[in-house]
Amino acid sequence: MSLNTQIGNVKLQTPLLLASGYITETPEFFLKAQPHGCSGMVTRSLRLHVPPERTNVPAPRYSVFDQDSMLNCEWGNEKPWTDWRDRGVNQVKDTGCPIIISLSGRNLDDCCDLIQTFDEMNVDAYEVNVSCSHSGALHGNLNVDLVHLQQLMEKIRGVTVTPIWIKLSYSNLLIAMAKQAEELGANAIVCTNSIGPGMLIDTKTAKPKLGIKGGGGGVTGKAIFPIALWCVHQLSQTLAIPIVGCGGIFTADNVIQMLMAGASAVQLYTAPALKGPSVFDQIMIGLQKFLAKNPQYASVEELIGLVAGRTNEHQFSSSPPVVIEKKCTGCGACIQACAFDAIELISRPGKNALAVIKNNCISCNACVGVCPPKFNAIKASF
Numbered sequence: 376m377s378l379n380t381q382i383g384n385v386k387l388q389t390p391l392l393l394a395s396g397y398i399t400e401t402p403e404f405f406l407k408a409q410p411h412g413c414s415g416m417v418t419r420s421l422r423l424h425v426p427p428e429r430t431n432v433p434a435p436r437y438s439v440f441d442q443d444s445m446l447n448c449e450w451g452n453e454k455p456w457t458d459w460r461d462r463g464v465n466q467v468k469d470t471g472c473p474i475i476i477s478l479s480g481r482n483l484d485d486c487c488d489l490i491q492t493f494d495e496m497n498v499d500a501y502e503v504n505v506s507c508s509h510s511g512a513l514h515g516n517l518n519v520d521l522v523h524l525q526q527l528m529e530k531i532r533g534v535t536v537t538p539i540w541i542k543l544s545y546s547n548l549l550i551a552m553a554k555q556a557e558e559l560g561a562n563a564i565v566c567t568n569s570i571g572p573g574m575l576i577d578t579k580t581a582k583p584k585l586g587i588k589g590g591g592g593g594v595t596g597k598a599i600f601p602i603a604l605w606c607v608h609q610l611s612q613t614l615a616i617p618i619v620g621c622g623g624i625f626t627a628d629n630v631i632q633m634l635m636a637g638a639s640a641v642q643l644y645t646a647p648a649l650k651g652p653s654v655f656d657q658i659m660i661g662l663q664k665f666l667a668k669n670p671q672y673a674s675v676e677e678l679i680g681l682v683a684g685r686t687n688e689h690q691f692s693s694s695p696p697v698v699i700e701k702k703c704t705g706c707g708a709c710i711q712a713c714a715f716d717a718i719e720l721i722s723r724p725g726k727n728a729l730a731v732i733k734n735n736c737i738s739c740n741a742c743v744g745v746c747p748p749k750f751n752a753i754k755a756s757f
C-alpha cells in the first residue's frame with residue numbers, strides 16, 4: 376500500500392501538502408505538521424517589495440463561519456522574503472520534503488528576481504499566485520487576465536527551468552487560463568485559491584466583519600469543497616499537466632474525492648489552520664483504512680482521475696432510499712428534510728421505526744443527506 380505520488384518531477388511521500396498562507400509565513404507550522412503526514416509545503420506568496428499600503432494590515436482579517444469555513448482579507452507579508460532565503464528554505468529541506476516557493480504574480484520583474492535567488496538554493500518548484508480573490512477585487516483580477524498570464528509565463532519561463540505551478544481560482548475563464556499556462560510551459564495547475572470575494576456582516580454593528588476596504592474577503596474551507604472539486608475535475612478533462620487540488624479539504628474522504636477527480640496531490644490550508652497539525656494524522660489514518668478496505672487499489676496514485684468517463688451520462692434511479700432499521704434511532708431528521716411527506720415514523724414498543732412511503736417519494740435523497748453520519752441509517756438505492 377503506497378501513499379507516494381508526484382507532481383511532475385516533484386516526488387511526495389504522501390499526497391498532502393501545506394498550502395500557501397499565513398501559517399506558511401515561516402516554516403514552523405510545517406515542521407510540526409510534517410511528522411503527521413504533511414509531505415511538503417508552499418510558502419506564503421512572497422513579494423520582493425511589500426507596497427507601503429500593504430504594511431498596514433486591515434483588522435479584523437479573518438472571520439470563521441459555520442465552524443469550518445473562513446473569510447479572510449489577509450493583506451501583506453508579516454515577514455520579509457529574505458527570512459526564507461536565510462533560514463526557512465534550508466529548514467524545510469532538512470526534513471527531506473519539497474519546498475515550493477509561492478510568488479505573488481503581480482509584479483513580473485520581482486518574480487524574476489526572486490526566482491534568481493531561489494534557483495541558487497535548488498527549491499523544488501515555484502507556485503505563482505494569480506488568484507487571490509480579495510486582492511483581485513481591489514487591485515485588478517489576475518485570475519481572469521489572459522494577457523497578464525501570457526506576459527508572466529513568457530517572462531518567468533524564460534529565466535528558470537525549475538517547475539512552475541500556476542495557482543488559479545474558480546472563474547468562468549478557469550479552463551482558458553489553465554490551458555494558456557500549460558501551453559506557455561507551466562508544469563502544474565493548483566486549484567483553487569480562495570473563492571470570492573465574499574462578505575459577512577456583523578448584525579450588531581451593521582458593519583462588514585472584515586476590516587478591508589469594500590468589506591470583502593476570500594472564502595475558504597468546507598464551504599468551497601464542492602466547487603474546488605468541480606474545478607479539478609474540469610481541469611483534468613482538459614490538461615495534460617498535473618493538477619494539485621485545494622479547497623475545503625478536511626478529511627481522507629475529501630482527499631480521495633480530489634484524487635478521483637483528477638488531482639495528483641492536494642493542498643490544505645483552512646483545516647490545519649483551524650484544527651492544528653494533527654488534522655494530517657486523521658487524514659493519513661483514513662487514507663490507510665481506505666486502501667486496506669479496497670485492495671484493488673495498490674496506491675493512492677491509482678485513484679487519480681478514476682471519475683473520468685463516469686460523469687458523461689445522467690445516472691437516474693427512481694428507487695426510493697432504503698432505511699436500515701437496526702441503525703435508525705428515530706431521531707426524525709429525515710422527516711424534517713422530506714418535503715413530500717414520504718417518510719413516516721411508526722411507533723413500535725421499544726423502538727420506533729421509519730417507513731418510506733413509495734408513492735410520495737421522488738428519490739431526491741434529502742433524507743440520506745441529513746441522516747447523521749454516525750448513524751448512516753438511510754442509504755440511497757442509486
Ligand SMILES: Cc1cc2nc3c(=O)[nH]c(=O)nc-3n(C[C@H](O)[C@H](O)[C@H](O)COP(=O)(O)O)c2cc1C
Nearest residue numbers: 394395396397420447504568595596622623644645
Ligand atoms: C488567511 C489565508 C491566507 C492565504 N494566503 C495565501 C497566499 O499568500 N498565497 C496563496 O496562493 N494562497 C493563499 N491562501 C489560499 C490558500 O492557500 C488556499 O488556496 C485556500 O485557502 C483554499 O484552501 P482551503 O479551503 O484548504 O483553505 C490563503 C488563505 C487564507 C485562509
